[in-house]
Amino acid sequence: MTKWVYGFGDGQAEGTADLKNLLGGKGANLAEMSNLGLPVPPGFTITTEVCTAFYDAGEQYPDDLSVQVDDALTQVEMLAGARFGDASNPLLVSVRSGARASMPGMMDTVLNLGLNDETVAGLAALSGDERFAYDSYRRFIQMYGDVVLGVDHYLFEDLIEDHKHDADVTLDTDLTVDDWKTIVDQFKALVERELGKPFPTDPKEQLWGAISAVFMSWRNDRANTYRRLHNIPEAWGTAVNVQAMVFGNMGEDSATGVTFTRNPSTGENEIYGEYLINAQGEDVVAGIRTPQQLTIKARQAAEDELPSMEEAMPETYAALTGIMGTLETHYRDMQDIEFTVQSGKLWMLQTRSGKRTAAAALKIAVEMASEGVITREEALMRIEAEALDQLLHPTLDPDASRTVITSGLPASPGAASGVVMFDADSAERAAHDGHSVILVRIETSPEDIHGMHASKGILTSRGGMTSHAAVVARGMGRPCVSGAGTLNIDYAAKVLSVGGHQIREGGIITIDGSTGDVMLGPVETIDPVLSDDFQTLMAWADDVRRLKVRANAEIPDDARTARDFGAEGIGLCRTEHMFFESDRIPAVREMILAETETDRRRALAKILPMQRQDFVDLFSIMEGRPVTIRLLDPPLHEFLPRTDAEMEETAKQAGVSVATIRARAHDLHEFNPMLGHRGCRLGISYPEIYEMQARAIFEAMLAMQEDRNQAVVPEIMIPLVGSRRELDILKQHIDGVANELGIAPDRGAYIIGTMIELPRAALMAGDIAETAEFFSFGTNDLTQTTFGLSRDDSGAFLEDYIRGGIFARDPFVSIDKDGVGQLVELAAERGKSARADIKLGICGEHGGDPASIAFCESIGLDYVSCSPYRVPIARLSAAQAALQANEDAAS
């Protein structure tokens, strides 16, 4: 018989933290906390296998589930000393989802389950607080009605608002027990009206309704979106946790709170949390009331008037901090903890590894490794490489002038400027149209996820540091200012007002998630300063990684940035970027307009000294590190003038008529330029172009030797090769130039290789490696050709493809291992078979993507090359891939 249900409570449990796949994160940790002897309300977990079985069987439960649930419930009744449905001593339970991976706010939850007209009286008697009991009852009907029965939540809220209006009160807390009783009746009538049947009064019926709602929520739109964004397989399923209720809203000696064992924003080793007296947990997370600080220090820093928990409940606070220490030590990671205090007694409701900013992750990992809590390898594996991106980008220039219009909580660090949008759909559309967007909401909810993802920053007028907006923004690496209470947001008029300023949709603001400041218009930024922790972690990464990391750069500034970020060479210098410089584009156009080889050579001779200087500069910056130079790649028409004014200017410079330029543009026009007369095809048709470039490279190399005594071994890369013969012909030309300059070919003074960016090149790699001394996988073009998919044109349907599950991720962002990966792997194998010491690298955008870097490690490439700002990400990813490979090899 399959065990579908695992009980916990009273210092023991049937499960452990190791059973996370089966029990979900929440269930496994509740079991683990029970085993640790911590005060956990008793309960049980229905496993993720039930979820899978439920869907596999067409939404039917396993036959023996019901019996196991009954048994577990009996156990909970015994531990809690109360009975489900008992009018005088009722057991109330919460029903919550809990998947293998944390999916905050994605799934539905029901609290206070077990209440009905009889048990509510029992609860009133037991608690001695009738108002609390009926408040709980109306909360239950409201939550259950919304989540389980599908009655729109605003219908319940409208009834409360109407009642408050009639009673002439403003706050919920002003409503009396009689008000709640009336509202309970109205709620039940509402449900019956909406559904045509009464609200269920049988606690067992309520329980199964809630369990089913949780399992069904696994496949709702919110959950699907979250899974897609975080690459969580649908097959994992969710578990359901049923747990005896404890109440933080049972008076002034009750409370509920959320805390982190370290600061999740900065990583500082300090208690970081919030609590609310006389409230239920959902009140903190939803950000409806702005909560109080836990510590005196934090209260002082925030200049808060309300007492901290350390002051208000010193003993319970001491118990809590003790448990926090126990949990962090036990789990060897910063914990995100939910707790409730019921009538002075502390209960632990959840612990899990806390989400954190990249800076915090870095600090925590380095400090824990330095403290000996974790190993350096574990520290490396703890940082999501992609998240480093947050640390590498500009922040606000402290000297830049700014108009701060308000401040909120510094909920997620970093700064962003953008156009104001007031709803998620508009934010997504504006971002799609190329705008930087700041999403401005009163508060956010899971329905806003796609808009938050599309935005550069998030600003809310309500909610604390652990509100939905704050948690999600930190997870996404978006700056966030939350709870900026002076903001007046009018969704209907699409305008926000604050301190006399009015900003309409489309207006520009800047937010600083590190200070909480909100500013009018754009504000200038400066480059980031990298912390010592960052340098420490990078050094550890460099110690363990096998893959070298190079950068794609040709402009001196970029090359310097790359070098400073630790690039070990240049993997892709795109010489065409040099052709567009304003001092040389006239000569480039003259070359294109030339009608004879002689005229072409004359124009090329003008470009030669400039191109030579480019290479001297690059070689100087890179100080002897390898530099791979790709010869001219784009089709010539890309260099021609486009507007009438440019054409006239060019005609004057080149001494030809505008008609001539138009005619040449017409001749050069291509239907599919991506598949046209470009790359080495230009070198075959116009050998003089590549000869000029080779000469510039060699002369720069000689100048470095003579003038600076710096040895340089240029790596000359031929693009768009499809057959060995192309490479042979072009190598002959390049060797010829070398010979003319007294450099012996094939003696290692320079090496010649090729991009592998066409399926045919991958297929013929064995042949091509007979000539090529290195391969650099141009996975951008290889993805375009393998998929038959133009990157520039794919926007029209990419979203359809991701929504339809055809692409798990955009294949231009993360390499398509199934298809494109086959070609890369095959080419690497064939290349190595033909030339054992062939150097293999990747220089497409994938070179900076962690998942793609792991793939490169797995097939044994020698290096990855990425954009300068992604070099640290690549260094860490390469280290993680190496560690993962070691682990896989060991297991």
Add this chain to the structure above:
Amino acid sequence: MTKWVYGFGDGQAEGTADLKNLLGGKGANLAEMSNLGLPVPPGFTITTEVCTAFYDAGEQYPDDLSVQVDDALTQVEMLAGARFGDASNPLLVSVRSGARASMPGMMDTVLNLGLNDETVAGLAALSGDERFAYDSYRRFIQMYGDVVLGVDHYLFEDLIEDHKHDADVTLDTDLTVDDWKTIVDQFKALVERELGKPFPTDPKEQLWGAISAVFMSWRNDRANTYRRLHNIPEAWGTAVNVQAMVFGNMGEDSATGVTFTRNPSTGENEIYGEYLINAQGEDVVAGIRTPQQLTIKARQAAEDELPSMEEAMPETYAALTGIMGTLETHYRDMQDIEFTVQSGKLWMLQTRSGKRTAAAALKIAVEMASEGVITREEALMRIEAEALDQLLHPTLDPDASRTVITSGLPASPGAASGVVMFDADSAERAAHDGHSVILVRIETSPEDIHGMHASKGILTSRGGMTSHAAVVARGMGRPCVSGAGTLNIDYAAKVLSVGGHQIREGGIITIDGSTGDVMLGPVETIDPVLSDDFQTLMAWADDVRRLKVRANAEIPDDARTARDFGAEGIGLCRTEHMFFESDRIPAVREMILAETETDRRRALAKILPMQRQDFVDLFSIMEGRPVTIRLLDPPLHEFLPRTDAEMEETAKQAGVSVATIRARAHDLHEFNPMLGHRGCRLGISYPEIYEMQARAIFEAMLAMQEDRNQAVVPEIMIPLVGSRRELDILKQHIDGVANELGIAPDRGAYIIGTMIELPRAALMAGDIAETAEFFSFGTNDLTQTTFGLSRDDSGAFLEDYIRGGIFARDPFVSIDKDGVGQLVELAAERGKSARADIKLGICGEHGGDPASIAFCESIGLDYVSCSPYRVPIARLSAAQAALQANEDAAS
């Protein structure tokens, strides 16, 4: 010791016909004729291995070659009863090339070698004809000077012309012995002046000079061009044949001629040849004198005045026809024979399989098989499938009015109209610009090959049925009218005049190579009538082939043509061709302009009945044969109006503004439409389009069943699939439509498959075959994506690529087995592994290319699909591929 030299003559030889690779075609056949006891002048062959060794060693001969040549020469002296360089009894030799494959006129030849001031006197004495001796001597100096020493041949001709002018005579035959003596002196002086050293008088020196010239000519431009056009590897090399001279110019009882054992133009079993009395062989081949007929019948048909050989030399004629019978029986094929009559004695100089027109090849093969000379399988292998193309195309409509301006010899059958061009380069340029060209020359030479290849037809004013123009045109399948003597061609003025008509370069004429007529302007054509021989051969082909042959067709006329040519189904019905019809393009545009799915469905509903009727028509024509229907493939912008007038028209019809249309066109614009929003990507974004098409197919299928009691199993093909998920989604939509119409999916009422036209589709074929019931390889797009090469844009550099040896052939014409072929083979294997009974076909243009069809056979595809006119070619190619596969399996 390697044997470099093989002797022959006097009824025996060291070689045989089987040693063709070693001795070349000519050498092997000279040996074979010697072994048959036929009168062959003695000689020897220097093998093709010497050619290879010569080039490999940097143009140096093997050490022991010289000794072997000396020995062989001694043997020839003994057999000929004359001595090389002997003043009183000199042996003269010819030195000719002879490669493994026939390369007519491509290589250089030297005759009368061994003459000098001493031996010419001996020749005069022996022949009793001093004028003949000095004529031979001047011919030798002229030929040797041109071919071996590199003195421009016109310099020699100028001297003769000057001398004729001085002597006031018109014809060479009017020149006396003294004239020739003077010219010989002038020739020798010319050579000494041009080269700075005297003409070589030592026969041995002459011999080695000529041998080297032949070997060097293997790599001259003409030979390189010919090899490229005919796919002959450079590594094969040429042999050199040195043979005792016999003289057809030793008076009126001497002659030289060329004959075919059957008519190479029609295939009729009749002697077909020409001869010239008192002439050397080169005179016939070069077409300088218009020759006489061999048979009385032919003389009468041609209304020739000069006597036929049958009349002039009846005994020698009888001997010749006897030998012709012997040779045809021995070689079991129609022979092309060169002979010389010296003073009444017949000598055989060459035999080889004769080049022939497609019609002749067909007739000869079918007749020989019917006669039992060859098997049916041999008959099938004898026809170059590609050549059938000549028979399948329109000929002149006999009822069309025409203005015949002159007539020449019907040298190569078929009719062609085109613009007149007077030189090969202009012809090539005009053809490249898209013109149909008729190349008009006084006579052609090997330098004209590229222009002949680029032209649709060839017209000459000089030369007979075996002239260079005639032989080459027949080989290329180009219509040719030769020897149209009344034409006056002025190269300088670029004008041809005849009977009062003047036609300048660019004017249009029509030639009929089957009648010899030359007509003014274009003339209308009619469809060809296929001979009984054709039908017989096709039936034999059908008996042996394994591959099925289908056609790519969607228009009823094309479908009928395909069916009548023997297509066994439709392999590709491109539904978008139907969308362009004028009655439906408005609705198609309305659909594209629709802003909502509802509007789109409304427009599609208008297209549905028309599309349904298309399929009813197609199913009716194909009478139950399988029909594969590809759903909409091109990007939507292809259907939008382009010109201002069309836009206005469309705006009016669709009830929108021109601005709306422009905006939509702008939205739909793509940078690389080939890689854009097309194929199944449209079906994913707009499922309603494919649903309409599926409905039209199913409704047509039901109508065929109900109205005509004709069962149809449509094959629905999804284009541009890159992953199984796409196919799954679209199959679900199509199955849904079937269900609505009461057709059960997955019961064989219809099948769903996919194009494999993207590298990723090929790589993921195993996965895709889980869903796809058939694969059709779309090798056009697969070639574009695998090479990263746009077919529309490749013209700019394709020529550079073929010249550079990067492409052996245009990969869009003949499949790239090395690269694209790997993907096709891999996909076929993976598809079959996943679904054993998967149907595999090809529907790219390669489906009609013989080499590609052989590849399809080799990897076990089930069918090829090609354009209707290529169906017979595909049927024959498939048969040949099957026979070749059997042979390969047996060996």
